[in-house]
Every structure is written in C-alpha cells, then in structure tokens.
Amino acid sequence: MMQERLLELQEEALQKVTAASELKELNEVRVAYLGKKGPITEVLRGMGKLSAEERPKIGALANDVREAIASKIEEKQKALETAAVNAKLATETIDVTLPGRPVNKGNLHPLTRVVEEIEDLFIGMGYTVAEGPEVESDYYNFEALNLPKSHPARDMQDSFYITDEILMRTHTSPVQARTMKKHKGQGPVKIICPGKVYRRDNDDATHSHQFQQIEGLVIDENISMSDLKGTLDVFAKKVFGQDREIRLRPSFFPFTEPSVEVDISCKICGGKGCSVCKQTGWIEVLGAGIVHPNVLEMAGFDSKKYSGFAFGMGVERIAMLKYGVDDIRHFYTNDVRFLKQFNHHEA
Amino acid sequence: MFVSYKWLQDYVDLSGINATELADKITKSGIEVEGVEKKSEGLKGVVIGHVIEREQHPNADKLNKCQVDIGAENPVQIICGAPNVDKGQKVAVATVGAVLPGNFKIKKAKLRGEESHGMICSLQELGFESKLVSKDYATGIFVFPNDAEVGKDALEELGLSDEVLELGLTPNRSDALSMIGVAYEVGAILGRDVKWPAIEKAEAAEKASDYISVKVEAKEDNPIYTAKIIKDVKVGPSPLWMQTRLMSAGIRPHNNVVDITNYILLEYGQPLHAFDYDRFGSKEIVIRRAKDAEKIVTLDETERTLTPDHLVITNGIEPVAIAGVMGGADSEVKNDTTNIILESAYFAGTVVRKASKDHGLRSEASARFEKGVDPARVREAGERAAQLIAQYAGGTVLQGAAEVDELTMEPAVISITVEKINTLLGTDMTVTEVESIFKRLQFGVELDNETFTITVPTRRGDITIEADLVEEAARLYGYDNIPTTLPIGSATPGQLTDYQMKRRKARRTLEGAGLYQAVTYSLTSEEKASQFALEARESIRLAMPISEERSQLRLSIVPQLLEVVKYNNARQIDSLALYEIGSVFFKRDEQELPEEKEHVAGAMTGLWESHLWQGEKKSVDFFVAKGVIEALFDTLGLNDQINYRQAQINDMHPGRTAEVLLNGEVIGFIGQVHPTVQKDLDIKETYIFELSLKALAEAEVAPIAYQTIPRYPSTTRDIALVVDQATKAGDIQDIIEEAGGKLLKEVSIFDLYEGERMEEGKKSIAYSLKYFDPERTLTDEDITKAHEKVLEAVKEKAGAELRG
Numbered sequence A: 001m002m003q004e005r006l007l008e009l010q011e012e013a014l015q016k017v018t019a020a021s022e023l024k025e026l027n028e029v030r031v032a033y034l035g036k037k038g039p040i041t042e043v044l045r046g047m048g049k050l051s052a053e054e055r056p057k058i059g060a061l062a063n064d065v066r067e068a069i070a071s072k073i074e075e076k077q078k079a080l081e082t083a084a085v086n087a088k089l090a091t092e093t094i095d096v097t098l099p100g101r102p103v104n105k106g107n108l109h110p111l112t113r114v115v116e117e118i119e120d121l122f123i124g125m126g127y128t129v130a131e132g133p134e135v136e137s138d139y140y141n142f143e144a145l146n147l148p149k150s151h152p153a154r155d156m157q158d159s160f161y162i163t164d165e166i167l168m169r170t171h172t173s174p175v176q177a178r179t180m181k182k183h184k185g186q187g188p189v190k191i192i193c194p195g196k197v198y199r200r201d202n203d204d205a206t207h208s209h210q211f212q213q214i215e216g217l218v219i220d221e222n223i224s225m226s227d228l229k230g231t232l233d234v235f236a237k238k239v240f241g242q243d244r245e246i247r248l249r250p251s252f253f254p255f256t257e258p259s260v261e262v263d264i265s266c267k268i269c270g271g272k273g274c275s276v277c278k279q280t281g282w283i284e285v286l287g288a289g290i291v292h293p294n295v296l297e298m299a300g301f302d303s304k305k306y307s308g309f310a311f312g313m314g315v316e317r318i319a320m321l322k323y324g325v326d327d328i329r330h331f332y333t334n335d336v337r338f339l340k341q342f343n344h345h346e347a
Numbered sequence B: 001m002f003v004s005y006k007w008l009q010d011y012v013d014l015s016g017i018n019a020t021e022l023a024d025k026i027t028k029s030g031i032e033v034e035g036v037e038k039k040s041e042g043l044k045g046v047v048i049g050h051v052i053e054r055e056q057h058p059n060a061d062k063l064n065k066c067q068v069d070i071g072a073e074n075p076v077q078i079i080c081g082a083p084n085v086d087k088g089q090k091v092a093v094a095t096v097g098a099v100l101p102g103n104f105k106i107k108k109a110k111l112r113g114e115e116s117h118g119m120i121c122s123l124q125e126l127g128f129e130s131k132l133v134s135k136d137y138a139t140g141i142f143v144f145p146n147d148a149e150v151g152k153d154a155l156e157e158l159g160l161s162d163e164v165l166e167l168g169l170t171p172n173r174s175d176a177l178s179m180i181g182v183a184y185e186v187g188a189i190l191g192r193d194v195k196w197p198a199i200e201k202a203e204a205a206e207k208a209s210d211y212i213s214v215k216v217e218a219k220e221d222n223p224i225y226t227a228k229i230i231k232d233v234k235v236g237p238s239p240l241w242m243q244t245r246l247m248s249a250g251i252r253p254h255n256n257v258v259d260i261t262n263y264i265l266l267e268y269g270q271p272l273h274a275f276d277y278d279r280f281g282s283k284e285i286v287i288r289r290a291k292d293a294e295k296i297v298t299l300d301e302t303e304r305t306l307t308p309d310h311l312v313i314t315n316g317i318e319p320v321a322i323a324g325v326m327g328g329a330d331s332e333v334k335n336d337t338t339n340i341i342l343e344s345a346y347f348a349g350t351v352v353r354k355a356s357k358d359h360g361l362r363s364e365a366s367a368r369f370e371k372g373v374d375p376a377r378v379r380e381a382g383e384r385a386a387q388l389i390a391q392y393a394g395g396t397v398l399q400g401a402a403e404v405d406e407l408t409m410e411p412a413v414i415s416i417t418v419e420k421i422n423t424l425l426g427t428d429m430t431v432t433e434v435e436s437i438f439k440r441l442q443f444g445v446e447l448d449n450e451t452f453t454i455t456v457p458t459r460r461g462d463i464t465i466e467a468d469l470v471e472e473a474a475r476l477y478g479y480d481n482i483p484t485t486l487p488i489g490s491a492t493p494g495q496l497t498d499y500q501m502k503r504r505k506a507r508r509t510l511e512g513a514g515l516y517q518a519v520t521y522s523l524t525s526e527e528k529a530s531q532f533a534l535e536a537r538e539s540i541r542l543a544m545p546i547s548e549e550r551s552q553l554r555l556s557i558v559p560q561l562l563e564v565v566k567y568n569n570a571r572q573i574d575s576l577a578l579y580e581i582g583s584v585f586f587k588r589d590e591q592e593l594p595e596e597k598e599h600v601a602g603a604m605t606g607l608w609e610s611h612l613w614q615g616e617k618k619s620v621d622f623f624v625a626k627g628v629i630e631a632l633f634d635t636l637g638l639n640d641q642i643n644y645r646q647a648q649i650n651d652m653h654p655g656r657t658a659e660v661l662l663n664g665e666v667i668g669f670i671g672q673v674h675p676t677v678q679k680d681l682d683i684k685e686t687y688i689f690e691l692s693l694k695a696l697a698e699a700e701v702a703p704i705a706y707q708t709i710p711r712y713p714s715t716t717r718d719i720a721l722v723v724d725q726a727t728k729a730g731d732i733q734d735i736i737e738e739a740g741g742k743l744l745k746e747v748s749i750f751d752l753y754e755g756e757r758m759e760e761g762k763k764s765i766a767y768s769l770k771y772f773d774p775e776r777t778l779t780d781e782d783i784t785k786a787h788e789k790v791l792e793a794v795k796e797k798a799g800a801e802l803r804g
Ligand SMILES: [Zn+2]
Pocket: A266, A267, A268, A269, A270, A271, A272, A273, A274, A275, A276, A277, A278, A279, A281, A282
C-alpha cells in the first residue's frame, strides 16, 4: 500500500512540475510535496506500522521518490530561470546595424606616406635617412654638384635666391654633398635623402614652386651601373607592383656621368600603350647615374678607389602615378576630403 | 632641334630604316626624340595649279574669279579672296575632294552666284604656323616659283610629306644642334659613314682682304673671326627646297642671303651673319667689348644700351652688331643690297649668354654660341655659305677672307681601359666591342693592349674625362644589355636616427588622436610670415619672389594651417583637426644660412566627438587640444618635464592661451585663436598649438625602468579645496605632489565647482589622492601623517580651505 502510495505521489508531483510555468508555481509544488507537512513525510510517519523487513525498503523508496521529485524541480527551475532571463534580454534587443561611436582617427599626408614607404624600403637595404637644410648655400646646392657659377643649367630665374650666395635648395642633392663631406673620403655611404625643395615656377596642375624629392646615394668600391639598375628594379617593384619593369635611357645631369633617365612600365596598360604613358608603355619616373668623379673628388673621395650611384625622384610625381592624382595642387590645398582618402594600409 | 628625315639623308644613308624606327634608335642611345611629325598626315588632294585667267568677281569687290589649270583635262574655275592672286601664278590648289588640316573637306561651291571648284591655298591653310610663313605670303596665297610643275602634289613640293623628328637635347649635347652633328650621332648608331657637303670654290682674283680688315681686341671672347666678301649679289627669294627645309626646322624664310646663313646654321651648327658692305660704315671690322652706355639699334628696330659685359662688332667707330646675338639695323641686308660681308666666327658662350640675357634676345644663333660651337667648322661654314650665295644669289666670292685666327684647338685625348668601363657599368664587354663603339663615333682610337687612347673630335666638346667615354660606351652598347645586380660590399646598418624615430612617433600619436597631416608652403606673405611666431625674430625675404603672397620664409606654421581651416570651412567642412610638421626659418647674419627649426603645429575646430543618434556631441575646446599635446608629450616621455603657463600672445584669445614650457623654457603655445582674427579669416572657433619639435625631440628622456607592481592595497583620500578664483589647479597639484612625499603616488582632479553656492571669488577643486607603498600595507597612521602634510601645505601655500 505504502509503496503504491509513494509511487502515486511521485507520478502526481512530476506531472505538476512539468505543468508549472512559473517559478512561483514550481515553488508551491516543492513545498507541497517535499515540505515537512507534505504527503511523503506523512507516508513516512506511518512507517511504524510496517514490519522490520519492509521498513528499510519503504524508506529507501521514499528517498528515491523525494530525489526524483527534487531533481525534476531543479531541472525545471533552471529551465524557467533561463526562460525568464531570455525574456528579459529579449526586451533589451538593439539594432546592431546602427553605426558605432566613431573613434577619432587621422592619417598621414599622401606625400609623407610615399616618403615613409620609400624610406622603409631603403632602410631595409642598409641605407640611413639623411636630411639637410632647406635654405642652402650656393656652394652645396650647385658648386659641390659640378654646377659651377657659369653653368648654363643655373639660371637665377629658376631658383629662389635670398642673397647671391644663399637660396632655397632646388633639389635634395646638397644633402648628398654634405653627407659625403662628413664621411671624409671614407666609404661606404648609403643614404636616402627626402625633403622639400623649391623652384621658381608658377603653380599649375603640373608645377609647384614647392615640392618634395627623394634622392639616394651609394658610394663604395666597385659600385656599378648594373647595381643602380638592380636597386631601382627593387624600388619599382616595391612601390609600383611586382610585375613592373624598368628601362634606363641615357640622359644628362651635371653631377652624374653616365646619367640615365629611368622609366617604369605603365601599370595602367601593362606596357601596351595608353593615354597616361602617351602610348609608349613607359612612364618616366626618376633620374639617376654614376656619381661624377668631380663630385666625388670635391667631397674628398678618391675617384680611383670609389665609385657610386645616385638617383632622385619627385615625390609628388610618384604619388600622382601611384594614386592617380591629377593635379599637383591637391597636395598643398589640404582639402580634408582629399587627405582622408589616404587612410588605409594597402597590400 | 627639328630634324627633317629627308634632309638628314644628305649626310647619312638611311636606307632600310624609316623615321619612326630611327627615332626609336636615337632615343634609346641617348637623345630623346620627343615626337615624329608628318604634317601631310590626313591631308590630300592639293596640287600645283597655274592661274591662267583672273578677273574680278562680277558680284563681289573682294573676290577674284580664276581659271586654274590643275593638270586635268580642263581648267577649273575657282573663286579666290586672296588679295595677291594673279594671272600667271603657280599656286597650291585644294581640289574638290581635298582634305585640309582640321579635317576641312573641299567641296564644289557657289560663291555669290559663281561656281568654285576648289580653293587656292595660303601656307597657313596647309598647316604652316603663321610665324614660319615668309612675310611675302603672310596675308595671301603662296606662290610657287615659275618652274613648278602643274599637277604635281603641292604638299610634297612644300616638304609637308617629310617627317620631322623633334630632338629634346640635354645641355651637354649641343653637338646635335646641327644636321651634320645629328648625322654623326645617327652614323654611330647605325654604323654608317657621314658625308659632308661638297664645297666647290669658285673665287674671283680680287681678295677679300683688300675690301675689309679685321681687328679683334677681345681675343678671349673671340679667338677666330673670318669675313668673306661676296660682290654683286641679287637679293631675292631663296629656292623653294631651302625654304621648306628652313620651315621644317622652325625658321621663317626671308631672302636668299639671310636664308643661306640660316641654312648653314642648321647644317653646320655655325651661326653666320651677313652685313651690307656698302652700309657698313667703314672698311674695317673691330671686335671689342662695348663701352658703357654705348647704343645700338638692332634689326628689330629697338635701341639697346650696352655695357662692357657685351661683345660687339664695330666698324671701328660704332657697334654694328651684338656679337652672336643680333645684327644692327643700319647694316642689315635689304632687297637692294649688292655687296656682302659674311661673318663666320667663334664667340665665347659666356659673353653671348650675358648679352642675350640682358637684352632678352634668345635666338637660334645665340643658343648655339652659348652652348659652344665646333671651332673646327668656323672657316668651312663661311666657305660653304659664300658658295651657296654665289649659287643662289648670283654673286662673286672674293678670294680668301679677312680674318683673325688665334684659335688653339686641342682635341681631348683620354686614356681608358676596357676593365674600367666594365667595372663602372657592370658589363662584360670585349676589347673589340668597345673599339667598335669608339670607331662608330668616329673618335680617334689607339689601342695598346687593353688600354685605349681616344682622341675626341672638337665637335664633341662635352667629352673631357674617362666617365664621358664610359657613357658613350654605355649608350651605344645599350642600357638594356647592362645586367641587373645589387651592390655587394660591407654591410651597413639601415635605421632611422633617434630624432627621425621621434618625429615618426609624433606623427603616429597625432594621427591616432584624430588629426590629419597637412603639408603647406614654406613661403608666405610678409604679414603671415611672423604671425603666431614662437620667437620674435626677423623673417627672411626672397630676392626675387614670384608674388608677394610667396615672398617670405615662414617663422610659424599656424598661419598656413589657418588658411587650410578657412579653405575647408568655405566648403561646408566645419569640423576638422590637422597637424603639420615642418621647418620654420629664422634670420641670422646676412652671410649665414638661416636657423631652421622643425616645428609641430595643429589646428582644431568644430565638433571633436559626435555620435548624434545617441545624442552625444562635444566641440573642440582648449582642453581637447591640450589632451592631444599631452598625449604627444606622453609618447615622447616628457610629461614630467612639461608645464603650462597662462599667457598673452598676439592674435590669441587673451584668456584661453597657454605657453608650454619644457623644463622651464618656453617651447610652444596652445590656445584659441583670437575671436577677431577668427572673424577676419571667416573661420569658426579654432584652437591651435605650435611646438618646437626640435626641442621636444632633443630633450633627454629617462630610460624605461620597471617599477614593482604593488602587491598591497592602496588607499584613496578625496579632498575638496576652496581657493581663490585666480588660483591655478596645476599649482595646487604641484603643492600636493611635493608635500605628499613618496607614499603619495597619484593625484587627480575629479571635480571643479565655480557655481553660485560658492562664496564670491572662490572656487572649489576636488582632488583624489592615492597612497600606497609597494612593500607593505599602509596603516591609517601612515596615511594620516602624509595627508596632514598635504593639507597644511595647500593651506599655507595656496590659502586653500577644506570644503565643509
Ligand atoms: Zn600606359
């Protein structure tokens, strides 16, 4: 009898637990069945009437029933609690497509971006970055670079002079002359020289009275034209893409001999010819050459022992080609809508 | 330099190579061909016609009705408006169906009731630039010589079907400023010979020296001067072939004598000048420096004042020409000239350059002298010109020349080894390859073992040293054939200097804080140059500025950034934050380079934070800007060395400006632009800073040393202090930090109250003080002792009372 009663209670309790839909209801079930005044306790109270044999059996059964009910209640309670939390969280739902709180973020000017990229490339190849004054002596800007006062390439009209002997530097080459002098005839010299330069030009879409250059100089024993070619090939591929080629054409600069003009195969048409490369498949990007022995000697290097190469390029030109900028003045108006475009890392 | 493909064939065989291929080869081996132009491209249907009748158009005063034989079965009628058209002329006729420049198609037309089957053309209508058209035909149709063949292709006859290569010459290659020079270059590229023009002397018995004498007083400027005399010439048009060659080279035909001097200039690169012998004014030529304020009226009818910097040709009394630049009007060859003095001379580049620059006269002649003509050609050029004048102007060339010749021509002799060439180029050329290159260039070549002794002809004055020969070898060997290698040699550490690293850190920090980098001009107006200058020093002015706007070197960056703010504000961009790192320039002694300092400046305006849909926004204010530079100082490890001091600075808000001090020295400022200045510039409320980056980057920074992470709890005590309105929070903080001793580890401000509940003239500032000892737990007693000192100190030094 007692056994049946217990099983009956268990059945009844489990049904109520399952049916409970709120924590309060569940608690009532707990109190009703497992409490001190509950039916199971009541059944146990009548155990005195049982035989000694039956007593432990019923006792054990009663415990099992209790545990079964308790565990079911616990299970149910967790489920109800979770449901309650979920219900609450559901009311907290937000629209995840709304924009986040902006973090202030600026970026480099495109010219600096190009300069840093090139600096880093050459630093990786063992170069240091050399800098010098933007206002220069005539000596370092011209004479030390094999451009004596009578040289036709020196026209007062093209340079911003301050006095007869002082001017706004017209290229970053004086930094090379200064660095060479510092080395006191002792190689190797491996430098890259970025900086602002000035020419007496009226500003238009392709001219700027102020612009930036990067020049490189290597002096060591046995430096050759082929080393220059190899170095510029690395440069072209890094800055303009792995599938770029370079081409050297003879040219003339007073501070190099032989001098070359360096073209890079057109990225836009892949060398087939387009309007950007004027149908040639090539774009002129830099000037270079083997350092003129006069320049070496003037800086105190023995031109019999040492040779060197130098190259130079306009940063604006590189940036214009690289990013497709069509007017050099954009770099100096600093329209924020322009500046903002150079904000992310490119592969 | 414009080079006619057809004309070039007079001097070098071009068979098997067309103009485009030639251009490509020339470019690859050193002279850039900037273009190949064939003027007749796209044109057709223009023939030589013979005007057999001309009468006035019955219905139009200014029109002519012409019957023109164009070599067809019947003459055609053409209505022509040119004032110079006439019966008997040979003219260029664009027939019906012809195409003229600009894709202008000729159709049958009716003009005032009369049919017109074509058009009689002017040179301009055929595509010649006006400045190249002889004055005779400037305003009318072109008239061919009488012997022109009717029906022939007029474009061909006018040289328009020729191809013209435009050479972009670098300053060293003045040798290619002549057809013969170009022929040598092409000969070297193709490995072909150069043919010089044949000169057949047919001179009279009379001697030139009996007619004129030459005296050179300025021998350095003029080492050789030759004067030939040609008698009894008849000035008239030069032959058509010569005119078309001149025009293809960009020179306008005048008359036979002048055209021949120009033709020789193009052919030999030697400028010549012809004087009218009878108007020369004497029988002697004296070359000397001009006297001060001496005057000459040049060919262009302009009176020019000379100085001793200028070399002049005189008749012994007065100047008749500025040497190498321009002749005088008085002795000009005119239509009635019969006797000629023909000058061929070498004038030094420097003296010609000076004169051409001073008088603003740059010509084909002066350009050649400036760059240096080949002295070996002076005499021959004169001979050839004299012969051509005899041939085409019918004169008699007198024997010899009156001349002064003290020219010493020493061709450069340079030794070089094959090894040297290969080492400098990274190539593997053989002796034979190198020898062949020098021979193709027609240099004198002697070979001893592997050493060459090269004798360089005077036409290549640009070649003086070994490296020049290396270049010749490189360009003719071909740069494409040079291998690609990287320098090998001692390893060098590639890295930025400490300063350069800090500059990059500064950039990263400012960008991270939300500022865009700007790059502005160093040159500015006088007014802006020193506005907002950190140091009140003199600015520097350019000797010859392009404009007042860009006449002065800047002493500060801020004015330029404000221009950028203005630019953006004017384009509805109200919120922006910018920085710039760049040099400013301070004047020193006149003879010294200025002092250049790198500054970092910023400008911030508008909203700093805005997240509008959440209802958040914050405008830029002083403390936003200050936070940015604090971050910068933090990155540079300088926070402990920086102080701020309320300051009055021109054009800055008097109450919202601070000087920034690094270890007690002013190195910059920060604050709001004065509202009046903002208004003048038409910009919104803007905060700026400018700091000496040089000072910041050069300040000593303590190395990073690990501090034990506290294992024991800290204790925080908050105090609210009532102080005078004028008392600076920073000063109190300094007092607290000093008094707190080593247990006081952090002081921060958490409240500022200046409201109505305060006594008049007072404010309350609340500080949070954090005490701890990394080695032990502090007792109440320890803390109280330290804290008492703080309270005493603030009371004593700042009159601060604890707020009740
Ligand atoms: Zn292309």
